[in-house]
Amino acid sequence: MAWPQTLIDACYFIAALLFILGLKRMSSPRTARGGIVWAGFGMLLAVVATLLLPDMQNRGLIVAAVLIGVSAAWWSGRRVAMTAMPQMVALYNGMGGGAAAAIGASELVSHAQDLAVRVVAPNTFPLMPESWSPLHGATAVAPLSPVALALGVLGALIGSVSFSGSLIAFAKLQGWLDRRFVFPGQQIVNLLVLAGAVVIGVMLATGHLTIALVCAFFVLALLFGLLMTLPIGGADMPVVISLYNAFTGLAVAFEGYVLQNEAMIIAGMVVGAAGTLLTQLMAKAMNRSIGNVLFGSFGAVVGGEAQAISGSQKPIEAADAAVMMAYAERVVIVPGYGMAVAQAQHKVWEFAQLLISRGVKVKFAIHPVAGRMPGHMNVLLAEAGVPYDLIVDMEDINPEFPVTDVALVIGANDVVNPVAKTDPASPIYGMPILDVADAKQVIVVKRGKGTGFAGIENALFYADNARMLYGDGQAAAGQLVAELKTLDG
Structure with missing residues (x-):
């Protein structure tokens, strides 16, 4: 039996309230634990409401994926040491960005295939699974509005950068990458890679949807995330984590608009806003401007010879x-x-x-x-x-x-x-x-x-x-x- 859309919308509204109230309670150590529980119940309610959408397909696969993800998170969350908590946060944040990028990729590929079939055989619809949509199942793809297409591309770009950048942050925090990687002309290379991703993204957003362009777009977006994070020094990791947290939230909100899912839009906006504010606070604590955080080489030596330190270390019992x-x-x-x-x-x-x-x-x-x-x-x-x-x-x-x-x-x-x-x-x-x-x-x-x-x-x-x-x-x-x-x- 299909649930009324009004009831589903009410569930999304309650979930949004729980997200916001949970975040508010996290502002104090005294209530932070309860805030996490509130937000968790909000997410559970949003997931259940989404599964009850009348046109939802592949519910069995979705439930199986959720159970696998929850089990893995529960197991790893209970085993992780407090010293490893930062890298776990970086990894999970990257997974969120990767999920948003995957939604964007699915939508772009589906519409690129649909457009190709319509050009070759305008009186036919593509058959499953070529035209699979993650929310509505295997049906002919409804054209995206220009705004939805643009936001889908933007969300895919931001999510890809957050995914690959967070993986590098995880590797640095884990000790697998224990130094900064800097090479001459690095900022120019980064700018060229970003410019290439943006140009292709604009082409996709204006309707030039081909599989080749979609692949090139994601390759450049993922590469930019790697290049942007590799030169970052370890001392700046708190800024990096909060920055990518904001990126993930924005990507989820944009992809939520593409899927017309209110819970994703609200949750993404809350995470994006909180992450942006946290990034500003962390940048202030490091005495850096947001522009320097976004485009500078974090942890780079300013230049000149370091001052000599006189004296000796004096032990005590x-x-x-x-x-x-x-x-x-x-x-x-x-x-x-x-x-x-x-x-x-x-x-x-x-x-x-x-x-x-x-x-x-x-x-x-x-x-x-x-x-x-x-x-x-x-x-x-x-x-x-x-x-x-x-x-x-x-x-x-x-x-x-x-x-x-x-x-x-x-x-x-x-x-x-x-x-x-x-x-x-x-x-x-x-x-x-x-x-x-x-x-x-x-x-x-x-x-x-x-x-x-x-x-x-x-x-x-x-x-x-x-x-x-x-x-x-x-x-x-x-x-x-x-x-x-x-x-x-």
């Missing part, structure tokens, strides 16, 4: 570090990706609780791009049970460092590097940082003497007021806990 913080009045803990790798967040919070029980005022300082994706450190600290009122953003905590007795840096590197303010030749020059160097004393927990994700030396580690506590983050935090308990005992 866990016992001395624990005493220093036990008798401090104010301690600020600065977590970074190294804490995530060591899975030390629980031990760090245990240490902080011991300090608080002694009357020490403890806060956690979060840089907007600490870790490998936006909000990475917030998620880790929330997982450990750190109260939200102890977690302070960069703009609010920086004025407090001069009156902070001890700043404990665990696993953070580039986001506390003073050369971002002092060395124009540094690739991170101009990036706002946590002013940890202004604290009276700094203790840095670090596995070794290696550089951060940006691949540069950190002047903070050589400062007169800095001491290095070498070792694995979790082991070092455990030693601090043990030493503090000894003092209390």
Whole structure:
């Protein structure tokens, strides 16, 4: 029995409300978990409503694909480590862009074949499966309006770039591509590839639909995504992830218009808007303009010789570090990706609780791009049970460092590097940082003497007021806990 279109539209409307309300609840750590559940129910309702469309075909294949996808996502989501969450986000985001591009490809190929048959035999319709449409099954293809055709091409372009670019981002975060790939004239090559994709896209959007042009269009679009992402430095990955998230949302919205599916349009617009806003915030945190994010060579060295760093790294024992913080009045803990790798967040919070029980005022300082994706450190600290009122953003905590007795840096590197303010030749020059160097004393927990994700030396580690506590983050935090308990005992 076919469901009334009014009821299906009502389901889409409720799903849209759940998307928006879920996104609103994600703006606060206290309600974020519920927001994800709300949005998830909205997507489930939208999928069910789509399956109930009167002219929907191939329901069995669609349900089978959904079950396979849900099972794979459930399995991988439960197994993935928190340290691997950024690359999983990049991969899943790429899958969204690829799905939007695949819808565009299906529509363009279907209409190209339909047009070819009509030219050769104008009184016949193409037979299945040559004229298969993903929403309406194997029937003669209804001509797309000029607007729908243009948006379909644009969505396919954006989705393809997001797909291939996100795969490169995943490979970089996974450690499979551990360096930037730069060659002379790279920006010109990128521009030519993009221009070629745009020119062919315009031809497709104006009705010049041939299989050869469609194939060339997608080859160039996918190639541009690769070329745009390969030169990006690791320190800029949070910006890249949020940018491609916005791309995926836009692509889904455009392809939703082609399919006349309200749920896709609304969901894509919400994701696109949220991703665009997040990209702006991340660009601001990196002190980059949106134009530089889109067209610049991320993480590129500005030029000139880097400033020499004087002094030496001065080690400290866990016992001395624990005493220093036990008798401090104010301690600020600065977590970074190294804490995530060591899975030390629980031990760090245990240490902080011991300090608080002694009357020490403890806060956690979060840089907007600490870790490998936006909000990475917030998620880790929330997982450990750190109260939200102890977690302070960069703009609010920086004025407090001069009156902070001890700043404990665990696993953070580039986001506390003073050369971002002092060395124009540094690739991170101009990036706002946590002013940890202004604290009276700094203790840095670090596995070794290696550089951060940006691949540069950190002047903070050589400062007169800095001491290095070498070792694995979790082991070092455990030693601090043990030493503090000894003092209390």
